[in-house]
Amino acid sequence: MPLDTSAYSLALLRVDGRRWNELRRIHAQIRTQAAADGSSYLEMGHTKVMCVVTGPSEPGPRRGTTGGAAAGASKAAAEVAVSVVVAGFSSVDRKKRGRGDKRNLELQSTISNALAASLHTHLFPHSVIQVSLHVLSQDGSLLAALINAATLACVDAGIPMTDYVVACTAGSTSTYAAGDESADPLLDLNHQEEQELPGLTVATLGETDRVAVLVCESRVQVGRLEGMLAVGVDGCKQVREILDRVVREKGKRMVLEGTVVKGEGLEDMDLD
């Protein structure tokens, strides 16, 4: 089904009724699996992903290697191992993607590199941080959702990091072929828009403008890129606020329940 671009120019509303700079509903939870070191569940619109973090922990002796300690002993920093599993029922067409699927591998290495840059892995020598991501439902912005879920799970696991790595997508209102220089940028593409329009995924380090991930898999005029990037980075800041609120709510609840000892705070230090 072609995207009704003419309707956009008339009402400035997208197919799902959003304006150009609106995010879809983001719903997130942390600590969804009690047995895991860290876990999260994240919905960005109808894209739903789940993440479980195990570690940092030292893998036991590996089979096939002599002297298990030698296997990872020379590592000065923790390794971030990411695995992405896309459920067969997650998209409209039921497609089985194997373990060696190229798209999957690329998602995994992108996420792994982004997290490894932010996490303080040097604090955990000889160990592995295992991040397992499960895609339950896909409706565009998959990479962004995966990065956000992984970040939340790492926060839940208590792994020190420089800042949240938050991601979001940005696109443009007309196709590459249309060559429309006056096209508006769009924030947070859904599946339909992702199919029709040029788009990119951008991840930033917290509130700063430092870009951690930038992936663009479609053709787009270079003139439109700056606008898209600016909108994407702005979206990341909004996403950070949302994720931060989720973590704070959870922390507040844990303090109230007495699971965590209340912090001493700095406010009383302001007085003297």
Added chain:
Amino acid sequence: MPITITAPKAVRPSYATADNASDDSGSDSSSDNGADLEGDIPMTSSSRRKEDKSYSIVTPGEVITDDPQWMRGHGTYVSASTAAIVSSVAGTITRTNKLLSVRPLRARYTPEVGDLVVGRIVEVQAKRWRVDVGGSQLASLPLSAINLPGGILRKRTETDELQIRTFFAEGDLLVAEVQQLFSDGGAVLHTRSLKYGKLRNGVFVAVSGMGGGGGVVRSRRQVWTMEAANGAGPLDVVLGVNGFVWISKHVETPEALVAETKSATTGITNLEESVSTTMYSSQNDRIGIETMREIARIRGVVTALVENGLRVDEDMLVRGYHEAVEMALLSGGGADDIYLGGERGEQLAAALTGV
């Protein structure tokens, strides 16, 4: 086709409200813990922290202070550009004089010297074992740091090295103490006391430990013997600081055994042998049905405490156990009813906290 994950239950009434409420109203403990804060340099506090300040939760990337008089501790880092102290984990701020650190809401166990831990052997090497204690690295237990059979304190020999698997093999559980820490966070354990050593006759539960987020807390007593109800006899409970818990049938400790045999005027070599043969045995003793049932009940209490966000220590566990025994008698199922999940667990937690 939408996929839904059912929303979590409504927020439980918080058990610790009473003492939190009193804390909230201007707890000024800072003046008496010796923090000597001179100078009137104002702290930068972002608007975000203001709104949550009664809980003092900080999240990764949040600037704690840019005042150079503070030193950074665990859970923080110094930003390269501004030289401010920034939090690297989500947690609560603690300070010791001028040292600022952030205690994470939850993290894996970080060993400290003197901690009593329960661990599992994952690897046997030539002169040491590698033990999983739930930390970020495996701890190591050198052959020279265990009680070798035939004399409590004797030097290890080559024969001992050759039969290293007869002491501990892969998968064995043990209770030990952290003896030493390496600079990279690795720990060295020892079992050179008759209270430490191999574990048998019981059941293992892993809950979260001292890393944060409830679970086992450091306390005065981590190991004790309690009298179980319903004719089960005494039970031993070991709460490892790392969150690994061991509940077992009480067997006479080697010391008691030694004292007994001494009074029976047996030869000294004889008794030491008898001690050492039982010390590294992996064979369980005969355990009665009642004892197994009560062990399972204590295990149920531990998991119920953790599920309801309560700490696990001697006081809570003993009280929780007695409560659970009562609940079982009242439920109509009699002593055999050991289920403590779901609503039963909440009921137990409510009874313990007096809400």
